[in-house]
Amino acid sequence: MDQALRRKVGPEGKVSYLEVRNLTKRFGDFTALRNVSLDVAEGEFVCFLGPSGCGKTTLLRAIAGLEPQSSGTIRQKERDISALPPSQRDFGIVFQSYALFPNLTVTANVGYGLASQRRKRTETAARVVELLALVGLPEAGAKYPSQLSGGQQQRVALARALATSPGLLLLDEPLSALDARVRMRLRHEIKALQRRLGVTTIMVTHDQEEALTMADRIVVMNHGVIEQVGPPAEIYRAPATAFVADFVGSMNFLAGKLEAPDRVRLGNLVMSCPIQDGLESGAAVSLCIRPEDVRVRDLPAEAANRVDVTVTELDFIGAFCRATLVAGELSLVADFSSNLIRDLGVVVGASLAIALPPDRLRVFAA
Amino acid sequence: MSLVLAASAVRASREDLAMRAGVVALVAILLLIVGLPLWSLLVKGFQDVDGHFVGLANYRAYFASPALFNSALNSFDVAALSTTIVVPLAFLYAYGLTRTTMPLRWLFQGISLIPIFAPSLLPGIALIYLFGTQGFFKALVGGQIYGMKGIVIAQVFYCFPHAVLIMTTALRTADARLYEAADALRASKLRIFLTVTLPGAKYGVVSAAMVVFTLVITDFGVAKVIGGNFNVLATDVYKQVIGQQNFSMGAVVGMVLLAPAALAFVVDRLVQRKQVALLTARAVPLVPRPSPGRDAFFTLFCTVIAIGILAILGMAAWGSLIKYWPYNLSLTWENYDFEKFDANGWESFGNSVRMAVGAAIFGTALTFVGAWLTEKTRGFGAVRGLVQLLAFLPMAVPGLVLGLGYIFFFNAHGNPLNFLYATMAILVINSVAHFYTVGHLTAATALKQIDPEFEAVSASLKVPVWRTFLRVTVPICLPAILDIAIYLFVNAMTTVSSVIFLYAPDTKLASVAALNIEEAGTTAAAAALCLVIVATSAAVKVLHLLADRFLLDRLQAWRRR
Numbered sequence: 007m008d009q010a011l012r013r014k015v016g017p018e019g020k021v022s023y024l025e026v027r028n029l030t031k032r033f034g035d036f037t038a039l040r041n042v043s044l045d046v047a048e049g050e051f052v053c054f055l056g057p058s059g060c061g062k063t064t065l066l067r068a069i070a071g072l073e074p075q076s077s078g079t080i081r082q083k084e085r086d087i088s089a090l091p092p093s094q095r096d097f098g099i100v101f102q103s104y105a106l107f108p109n110l111t112v113t114a115n116v117g118y119g120l121a122s123q124r125r126k127r128t129e130t131a132a133r134v135v136e137l138l139a140l141v142g143l144p145e146a147g148a149k150y151p152s153q154l155s156g157g158q159q160q161r162v163a164l165a166r167a168l169a170t171s172p173g174l175l176l177l178d179e180p181l182s183a184l185d186a187r188v189r190m191r192l193r194h195e196i197k198a199l200q201r202r203l204g205v206t207t208i209m210v211t212h213d214q215e216e217a218l219t220m221a222d223r224i225v226v227m228n229h230g231v232i233e234q235v236g237p238p239a240e241i242y243r244a245p246a247t248a249f250v251a252d253f254v255g256s257m258n259f260l261a262g263k264l265e266a267p268d269r270v271r272l273g274n275l276v277m278s279c280p281i282q283d284g285l286e287s288g289a290a291v292s293l294c295i296r297p298e299d300v301r302v303r304d305l306p307a308e309a310a311n312r313v314d315v316t317v318t319e320l321d322f323i324g325a326f327c328r329a330t331l332v333a334g335e336l337s338l339v340a341d342f343s344s345n346l347i348r349d350l351g352v353v354v355g356a357s358l359a360i361a362l363p364p365d366r367l368r369v370f371a372a
Numbered sequence: 373m374s375l376v377l378a379a380s381a382v383r384a385s386r387e388d389l390a391m392r393a394g395v396v397a398l399v400a401i402l403l404l405i406v407g408l409p410l411w412s413l414l415v416k417g418f419q420d421v422d423g424h425f426v427g428l429a430n431y432r433a434y435f436a437s438p439a440l441f442n443s444a445l446n447s448f449d450v451a452a453l454s455t456t457i458v459v460p461l462a463f464l465y466a467y468g469l470t471r472t473t474m475p476l477r478w479l480f481q482g483i484s485l486i487p488i489f490a491p492s493l494l495p496g497i498a499l500i501y502l503f504g505t506q507g508f509f510k511a512l513v514g515g516q517i518y519g520m521k522g523i524v525i526a527q528v529f530y531c532f533p534h535a536v537l538i539m540t541t542a543l544r545t546a547d548a549r550l551y552e553a554a555d556a557l558r559a560s561k562l563r564i565f566l567t568v569t570l571p572g573a574k575y576g577v578v579s580a581a582m583v584v585f586t587l588v589i590t591d592f593g594v595a596k597v598i599g600g601n602f603n604v605l606a607t608d609v610y611k612q613v614i615g616q617q618n619f620s621m622g623a624v625v626g627m628v629l630l631a632p633a634a635l636a637f638v639v640d641r642l643v644q645r646k647q648v649a650l651l652t653a654r655a656v657p658l659v660p661r662p663s664p665g666r667d668a669f670f671t672l673f674c675t676v677i678a679i680g681i682l683a684i685l686g687m688a689a690w691g692s693l694i695k696y697w698p699y700n701l702s703l704t705w706e707n708y709d710f711e712k713f714d715a716n717g718w719e720s721f722g723n724s725v726r727m728a729v730g731a732a733i734f735g736t737a738l739t740f741v742g743a744w745l746t747e748k749t750r751g752f753g754a755v756r757g758l759v760q761l762l763a764f765l766p767m768a769v770p771g772l773v774l775g776l777g778y779i780f781f782f783n784a785h786g787n788p789l790n791f792l793y794a795t796m797a798i799l800v801i802n803s804v805a806h807f808y809t810v811g812h813l814t815a816a817t818a819l820k821q822i823d824p825e826f827e828a829v830s831a832s833l834k835v836p837v838w839r840t841f842l843r844v845t846v847p848i849c850l851p852a853i854l855d856i857a858i859y860l861f862v863n864a865m866t867t868v869s870s871v872i873f874l875y876a877p878d879t880k881l882a883s884v885a886a887l888n889i890e891e892a893g894t895t896a897a898a899a900a901l902c903l904v905i906v907a908t909s910a911a912v913k914v915l916h917l918l919a920d921r922f923l924l925d926r927l928q929a930w931r932r933r
């Protein structure tokens with residue numbers, strides 16, 4: 007009881023399994039991670055998302071002990087592991103390159119970590135068979151890595167990392183070397199596997215779609231700092247910073263000025279928006295709206311933020327069209343379904359009334 | 373609750389500590405076998421015969437002695453002239469091998485490598501047969517072959533393969549896309565050559581020039597055999613030390629010899645650094661297309677050169693089989709009965725093989741484990757940097773100079789390693805030290821090519837790093853390991869300069885014995901001994917190629933796709 011009380015409580019009231027505090031990593035004069043703090047709950051699937059070079063891999067490697075932090079602490083299951091070498095930490099890891107041992111068979115690769123655990127030979131063999139079945143490669147045991155496809159190699163690497171039943175699974179861009187179709191399939195497989203095993207997992211990716219579909223929570227990073235942490239839907243719907251808004255999904259950035267806490271002026275238009283506490287009136291701001299949030303259907307005459315626009319471009323993207331809409335100096339893009347285009351007869355040059363629903367607007371300091 | 377320390381570094385595991393201890397041991401070994409001997413040599417140059425410090429007196433004496441100073445100029449002339457001849461020849465030859473579709477390119481390539489397997493005195497001996505006072509073609513060279521003329525011709529033979537190897541590599545890394553672009557722009561053949569081929573091979577050319585220059589200036593065998601009264605730095609060192617027992621002056625000449633070699637080495641490293649940047653992973657390899665005129669020209673050119681190489685080797689072989697040159701040309705095996713010419717007889721050949729095998733085994737182990745420790749030890753940057761420096765040092769040091777340093781260091785009073793002096797062990801150690809750099813570089817390159825995360829994976833799986841080393845790293849690097857072993861074997865077999873000061877009567881080596889026999893005037897037996905060396909090292913190389921081709925392929929099924 008006492009023990010449980012002392013445990014730090016992470017997001018959503020869950021007990022924190024991994025606790026990163028004020029982690030800073032410098033390479034010479036360059037600071038790759040700046041005061042990063044983060045909690046991961048047991049059994050959670052967390053994605054580090056950010057542009058290339060933002061420090062995702064560095065953070066992952068610091069957690070593994072492969073790239074010692076310059077300052078800060080890391081605790082795993084209450085234990086301070088900040089100073090432990092990798093061999094004394096509890097994690098399994100899959101690298102972007104998979105780092106499979108090319109001269110060992112799949113069986114030997116997967117069983118590599120088991121051999122040193124003084125298990126019985128038969129026990130090890132049974133465990134390898136079990137793991138290969140788990141990742142869907144029951145037949146591949148006798149093959150060498152070079153005889154497998156990229157996707158199969160990826161699964162072998164996953165099986166090898168899981169073999170010793172680590173408490174924490176670290177994946178560094180595990181899917182980025184695969185072609186699009188295999189990547190899609192493996193996303194689901196990895197996620198399903200993770201759920202089944204309940205292993206706490208951190209995955210690094212620069213692919214927002216991957217993060218949105220796989221993660222329980224996403225950690226968006228930029229320039230060595232965490233910009234936002236939250237469930238995918240929250241990250242998408244309520245980006246905390248302009249960077250997150252821009253990086254995750256598409257976003258219109260409309261330059262304007264905050265006239266009142268809940269009003270933004272765009273040229274000669276005034277838009278109502280959610281109340282902004284953090285910004286001074288008169289501040290230069292960006293008013294943001296996602297292309298799919300632009301409304302056209304069933305607009306009441308008195309709809310808030312109603313604007314009459316002209317369609318100047320219409321790009322067919324497949325399931326929908328991306329329209330460029332212009333009203334005076336204002337220009338934004340909106341995604342219209344094929345249905346809508348047909349129903350409303352949207353063509354280039356057509357005039358259209360749209361609304362920017364206030365609850366879908368985000369305002370960031372410019 | 374424990375006090376939360378702002379941990380600024382990850383603690384080293386026992387494994388990390390063991391690896392760091394290994395790196396420190398490596399530094400100690402390299403200091404012992406390279407650093408300290410050189411230091412002793414440097415110090416010796418500032419001492420008189422009795423070991424008192426005399427400042428620059430020896431150096432003043434050296435530069436005041438016209439005879440000695442003249443040798444330096446001679447060395448420079450010979451090296452410059454040989455380089456000027458070898459580099460263009462080797463460039464054309466390498467061009468023929470890489471950029472044409474002439475027939476039998478593999479054969480031409482093989483022939484060009486032959487001189488590598490010979491001690492440097494072999495071309496000298498062959499030239500004496502051909503153009504010496506009793507040579508068949510002595511009229512051709514218009515007088516004396518002894519002296520500068522002979523040295524340069526022999527050096528061209530001796531250095532040719534090294535230049536060809538470097539230039540083949542440089543020319544092979546061409547990017548076909550550049551040529552396609554030039555073609556598309558309708559550039560003339562000459563213009564393409566000047567604007568695409570030459571710039572691409574430029575670093576190779578400079579590198580080859582530096583290597584040849586160093587080889588010539590530091591080589592001892594050729595000048596000894598065919599130099600006559602023409603003195604060069606290398607023979608001066610020998611004369612000062614062996615002839616006059618003037619160790620201090622020997623040390624001074626050694627330092628003078630070290631200077632150009634070290635300079636050439638630095639230029640080469642700077643150039644190679646640029647070369648790396650030139651290679652991109654996306655380059656499309658150039659596949660030469662047939663062009664009858666060009667191919668005919670290069671076939672002719674390469675044939676002439678190949679015949680020249682074979683003629684020199686053949687002459688030595690024929691000479692070794694002849695009863696009494698040039699009066700009785702009947703054939704005999706008598707010259708191979710070395711007991712008649714040298715007290716050690718065939719024993720010196722046995723010593724050479726023992727030394728070469730020892731150098732191959734210990735040298736390969738040391739260079740590979742050393743390179744692995746340097747690449748894979750976590751943290752410890754400064755000490756690892758020191759290893760890099762020490763590993764590069766031997767390349768810049770002529771064998772003669774290193775050997776001299778060994779005398780001063782290991783023979784010094786009070787050195788606990790004194791017991792090594794005049795043993796087989798010191799010969800092996802000296803060979804390993806002398807050829808350390810190439811072994812280290814080969815190992816480091818091979819290690820850089822394998823996935824850098826193997827050690828991280830092992831750590832996460834709690835597998836000790838040494839097990840991954842033995843079970844994964846070594847098998848993957850086996851071809852490179854074999855390369856290193858063969859390189860060490862061949863070089864130890866053929867070297868003269870690095871061991872000339874270090875052998876004892878019962879550890880005399882074949883190359884040294886050949887030199888002594890030649891000095892005593894029995895050229896035929898010297899030629900015979902040289903040929904035994906060529907045959908041995910070439911046979912080992914052929915075995916290596918066969919093993920690489922067939923055995924490795926079978927043993928390492930995983931290499932097949």
Ligand SMILES: Nc1ncnc2c1ncn2[C@@H]1O[C@H](COP(=O)(O)OP(=O)(O)O)[C@@H](O)[C@H]1O
Nearest residue numbers: 033036038056057058059060061062063064065
């Ligand atoms: N060993 C290193 N030495 C110096 N700089 C490094 C090193 N590793 C990473 N960096 C730098 O740190 C930054 C973050 O790198 P990384 O974590 O690999 O980014 P990513 O988010 O793409 O995984 C990059 O700018 C990179 O250049």
Ligand SMILES: [Mg+2]
Nearest residue numbers: 062063179210
């Ligand atoms: Mg990365």
